[in-house]
Amino acid sequence: xxxxxxxxxxxxxxxxxxxxxxxxxxxxxxxxxxxxxxxxxxxxxxxxxxxxxxxxxxxxxxxxxxxxxxxxxxxxxxxxxxxxxxxxxxxxxxxxxxxxxxxxxxxxxxxxxxxxxxxxxxxxxxxxxxxxxxxxxxxxxxxxxxxxxxxxxxxxxxxxxxxxxxxxxxxxxxxxxxxxxxxxxxxxxxxxxxxxxxxxxxxx
Amino acid sequence: xxxxxxxxxxxxxxxxxxxxxxxxxxxxxxxxxxxxxxxxxxxxxxxxxxxxxxxxxxxxxxxxxxxxxxxxxxxxxxxxxxxxxxxxxxxxxxxxxxxxxxxxxxxxxxxxxxxxxxxxxxxxxxxxxxxxxxxxxxxxxxxxxxxxxxxxxxxxxxxxxxxxxxxxxxxxxxxxxxxxxxxxxxxxxxxxxxxxxxxxxxxx
DNA sequence: GGCGAGTATGAACGCTCGTTCACTCCGGCG
DNA sequence: CGCCGGAGTGAACGAGCGTTCATACTCGCC
Numbered sequence: 001x002x003x004x005x006x007x008x009x010x011x012x013x014x015x016x017x018x019x020x021x022x023x024x025x026x027x028x029x030x031x032x033x034x035x036x037x038x039x040x041x042x043x044x045x046x047x048x049x050x051x052x053x054x055x056x057x058x059x060x061x062x063x064x065x066x067x068x069x070x071x072x073x074x075x076x077x078x079x080x081x082x083x084x085x086x087x088x089x090x091x092x093x094x095x096x097x098x099x100x101x102x103x104x105x106x107x108x109x110x111x112x113x114x115x116x117x118x119x120x121x122x123x124x125x126x127x128x129x130x131x132x133x134x135x136x137x138x139x140x141x142x143x144x145x146x147x148x149x150x151x152x153x154x155x156x157x158x159x160x161x162x163x164x165x166x167x168x169x170x171x172x173x174x175x176x177x178x179x180x181x182x183x184x185x186x187x188x189x190x191x192x193x194x195x196x197x198x199x200x201x202x203x204x
Numbered sequence: 205x206x207x208x209x210x211x212x213x214x215x216x217x218x219x220x221x222x223x224x225x226x227x228x229x230x231x232x233x234x235x236x237x238x239x240x241x242x243x244x245x246x247x248x249x250x251x252x253x254x255x256x257x258x259x260x261x262x263x264x265x266x267x268x269x270x271x272x273x274x275x276x277x278x279x280x281x282x283x284x285x286x287x288x289x290x291x292x293x294x295x296x297x298x299x300x301x302x303x304x305x306x307x308x309x310x311x312x313x314x315x316x317x318x319x320x321x322x323x324x325x326x327x328x329x330x331x332x333x334x335x336x337x338x339x340x341x342x343x344x345x346x347x348x349x350x351x352x353x354x355x356x357x358x359x360x361x362x363x364x365x366x367x368x369x370x371x372x373x374x375x376x377x378x379x380x381x382x383x384x385x386x387x388x389x390x391x392x393x394x395x396x397x398x399x400x401x402x403x404x405x406x407x408x
Numbered sequence: 409g410g411c412g413a414g415t416a417t418g419a420a421c422g423c424t425c426g427t428t429c430a431c432t433c434c435g436g437c438g
Numbered sequence: 439c440g441c442c443g444g445a446g447t448g449a450a451c452g453a454g455c456g457t458t459c460a461t462a463c464t465c466g467c468c
Contacts, residue, residue, distance in 0.1 A: 169377040252427095
């Protein structure tokens, strides 16, 4: 059973995907040129089109994949987190933080450049993002009903939305300041975010 | 004492500034064209250059102004907040939240598109952003030393940075989800963010 | 040994970009 | 009245954009 040699050599389509990640992240989608992508892959511009139908198609492939991965992380985490809302929230915040630290380019491009997608794909991404928001909001609402959290004390009706967005924004933007070479490890930061999420939800 | 008639009529330079805000916000800096700006102002592209030396100069004017305003809000808030770290933190988070809700276009462009500034101006903006981060971190560190906060309980050395970034990210991204037509007022949301900042810093 | 599929080339396409410039227009001042 | 300077025009500039295509190379397979 011979291993296909092509799987040992870096796949061209994957190399373009990776270059897109790097360049879209650094210069933004509209600030990145197809010629720049080709240079980063040691290709000519035309060759890109053997692998992606357009620059937009590459952006969609990038954004779609990272959403698949995020969905997988979240649902797997939720499956392993038991039925206690506090444990669920802590696990979700920690796992999603670790995810964002591990994929800074992917998540930044997905969060910032999805607006350049054509209408249909744009809407599909917006829907996926909303579902992630709803997941955190549901856990908070559930915990509030069952007495595990204390959002009601905050004196604002429906503090659930604001609290869930506070947690999500803390998590999603971690890559903007986290320094892999810094003193705190990714694992430590993820755990810390888990605890901070609990503080937001219930105090103490 | 005659009022200058030009001050009654919308100043062209200001109209361009405002169109830049709207278009940079909606399409990003590189996704916005000078012709698009001119159209939005009922001008021809050439006329833009009577008021700004370049597209980059307009971006810098936008980013620089909102940073001036943010600095003013923060230092004025701090001046009126007494010497208690908890009161300072709550006031800063609330005021900065209100600021971001009031200026969604400005803050989004400043936070997202400053990367397209030429090196010198880019660095100056980075320095200003770092100063804002340092302001929140200093208040947290001060409160921690004086026993007002309990970041030490979180079991991570120097949780100050992560906590201050969590608060700042909550505040800075509020415009991404806050709906001016929604049920919760801007004032209410600002106050809520003040209380959430306290939860992050000290629990309860 | 040659065929076909997959891949890369490099020149070109039409278009749009940021910017410039010679010119016109117009209101205020001497 | 005449002129001066700021503001706007519209056409143009060179450069760079995303994309296409005829062509050529290079494999594994019959």
